[in-house]
Amino acid sequence: MRTKKEYLIRYKDGNLYCELADIWIDPSKPVKKALITHAHFDHFTFGCEEYISTKETAILLKERVGDNIKIKTFEYGEEFKINGINISFHPSGHILGSSQIRFIFAEEKWLISGDFKLQKDQTCKQYEIVKTDYLISECTFGLPIFKWDESNKIANDISKWITNSPEKTSLLFCYSLGKAQRLLNEISQTNFKGNIYSHGSIHKMNNSYRKLGIDIKDTIKIENKKKIDELKGSLILLPPSLSKGSYLKNFKNIQTAFASGWMSIRALRKRSGYDKGFAISDHADWDGILEVVKKSEAKNVFFHHGDSEALSKYLLEKESINVLLFSK
Template sequence: MSDLIVNRKEGLYCVPGDFYIDPWRPVSRAVITHAHSDHARIGNEHYLTAAAGVGVMKSRLGDISIEGLEYGEQRVHNGVTISLHPAGHVLGSAQVRMEYKGEVWVASGDYKVEADGTCAPFESVACHTFITESTFGLPIYRWQAQQSIFNDINQWWRNNAAQGRTSVLLSYSFGKAQRILHGLDASIGSIICHGAVEPLNHAYREAGIRLPATKMVSDVGDKNELRQAIVIAPPSASNSPWIKRFGDFSDAFASGWMQLRGARRRRGVDRGFVLSDHADWPGLMQAINATGASRIIVTHGSIPVMVRYLQQQGLQASGFDTEYGDEDETSATAVTTATTALAEPSTSKEGDHA
């Protein structure tokens, strides 16, 4: 049987089903894994996504024709049985399972395997062919348990508050910001969110996700309150006129790229917290092995490294070139530098001290 999914100029195309997965050019029917802008783009005639993500999709794309499918619910389209399963990436993120004439393919979108309380946890889905991301597909990337990172963030905030300095934590508005909010100790002080973050907080609360109380900076009249506060803002706010209102502040950036030497320096921030909504190297391998798939197709990220490693493990592995980006990206140079320093995947210990 010919491949169920092929790579076209519009995106990943399900041939018998006549639909696209996360297309990067407008199409008639799009199945969307999650609402990050590199996977969910405007202009498609009809969208299908996980029911949990419909609110965020509408908040980001506006008035669109969209249908929500509950996790595990099946839909048959042109003989292809489609179901969506949690990817653990952000609210409403999903893997797309497709079955046709006994052949099962799963397109993962973006995913992480550590549950975080702000979205449905990752679910392993058995398949014959697994399409995986590889954003952090190098063995140097090995995350600490997230509670350890949250403890560090809260202690940094607590120390700044004791010195009367505002804590400004830069993180991506959708997903990362809400995950950080979920882990904050609200007893330390007020939590202020940038205007790009607060509408997404509302979408998360509407979906039943617990977040601490937040406010906009315009709601704060007392400068002493600001000095005890933590501010959650997108990276674009760094060095902007908006951020200067906080006067004496300490800034930090939360991203998986903070594990790379020099990434914090390039960002020009006081602290870097290694926190990513993507799977690290062990997480990627865990997810791939759990599918039982004999064929792996690697997309956006460190494609050559992962393909080579998987082939060495006896799997049929290849890559798809896509136009997906990375909402966590600090610089392409950082990834290139890490790739040139790569040791053998089975023996590397670089991630332990990077």
Template sequence: MIQKSTDLIKYSDQGLYCELTDTWIDPHKPVKRALITHAHMDHFTFGCNEYISTPETSLIIKERIGSNINIKTYDYGKEFKINGIKLSFHPSGHILGSSQIKFNFGGEIWLITGDFKRQIDETCQEFEKVKTDYLISESTFGLPIFKWEETQKIAIDISKWVNLSPDRTSILFCYSLGKAQRLLNEINKTNFKNKIYTHTSINKMNNCYKKLGIDIFETNKFDKTQNINKFKGNLILLPPSLNRGSFLKKFKNIQTGFASGWMSIRALRKRSGYDKGFAISDHADWEAILKTLNETEAKNVFFHHGDSEALIRYLNEKNSINVLKFAP
């Protein structure tokens, strides 16, 4: 039974859960009905009876885990009902197909941001401002030390990094879904003259993006059996999971980089072992989180993902919004 309105969506370590619609949001375990905000692997799991997402997310999920799943799709902004409750997806700007989810409980609106960013990214739909009463916001980068630089500046840094080392092979590690496409798009705009090689997992995602009408810069396929001399002076994009791949030892002269928001902290950069870090993120930084809280006009906010303690105390001291914590 729902007793308080602050219980309409609950949190557990398996994901967010809404009892009235009997749906889980991005669950970590197989459930009856799962709403999926986006197609990153840590946001969905195999074995659910029913999945609901945007058509873009659905296409990518099928590419990743096969098409033998029961998935319903709704376009951005299109209202649908579960147990009489109205729901809709709205762009969150994180990656292609990513969405915020709006629940309309008969007058009271709840909005789950999902992973979101406010920076311009031409490879996905721009974050949509949605008004709500209750907001559940991600807070992955919820500290004021996080402040993203313009994407194009980072792309120029990457270009320079490659260009200034013509005798070396530059290997940039980045997530194959979202980050890779965004980087390719931005690097292309810097008049990058050298070749770019990409790993199969990135090529697969590039193809999904193309199918969905996003123009992705043509790259060469990276194949570890190729003669390594041809990579010299060029750029290879690989997923982070290959960082310790044994084939890397074949290269005599390489420099490695990692593209992630965490790279703005020197200690993390040093600990990760990459030569160079590029601080670029598909999440909101501190200011973007605060701006979003403001623009949604939410009166109540919950945080999940990341360290939210600083945000909670900061907002409590400002007294501008009611900060709630999920019941343990």
């Protein structure tokens, strides 16, 4: 039995773990049973006996890693039981299929935020406010210097960036799942009407999104030996892993940019080595995190993924919200 001091969910070997259900959340090493919040690779590992996720996450995962995994799926809001614990997925607004996970046991509610954002994103379901007693939240951008602009403003900046240099090929680096599709969706609503190419890994995810009913602009899959003139004035979406190394030699007369929340800081922009940075993120900014903490009505909050020291101190001083620390 669980004693008073033991939390329903705790940190074990660097991962979130619920002992009562013997289930792990986004584990980084193979386990028996894994709940997966979304299909990014830093939240997934091969070799688990069974995965449980939303339907969309399962489809995206299989597109990325093949059909060889056993995934059980549930709809958003649909409750299922493991060892007497009621578990359900709720939209987290991070990418298509991303979810928060709620646990209810003996009238005690726990909520794992997963990666989340509150900003509008037409390529996935809007974040849903879920009430809880215990909240485990990510805090990737847990400082007040992080405040996002509306994504259509960023898209307009990107459009201007491309059209201001018509003689150049504009390479925009972004994560291939989620960020790329959101950008495509936004850019297609701007004044930029030129060609858009995307790298194979992004192209594949675009198709998956379309199959799941999301409206994504048609892009041309980038081939390595495109004629240079053909690419002038067009936009090419590439995964960040290709920004270093010889891949860029395939192009001539380029300008590069990186789309990430970190790009709101000048020093990080300069250090990144890209010509330009667009501060757009699929994570919540400072105000977003505070809003979720407040609206969830959680009395106890844990943070992970990020530097939580300042955020915790602020919540305690200003909102009298108690932030707990996992013993890792």
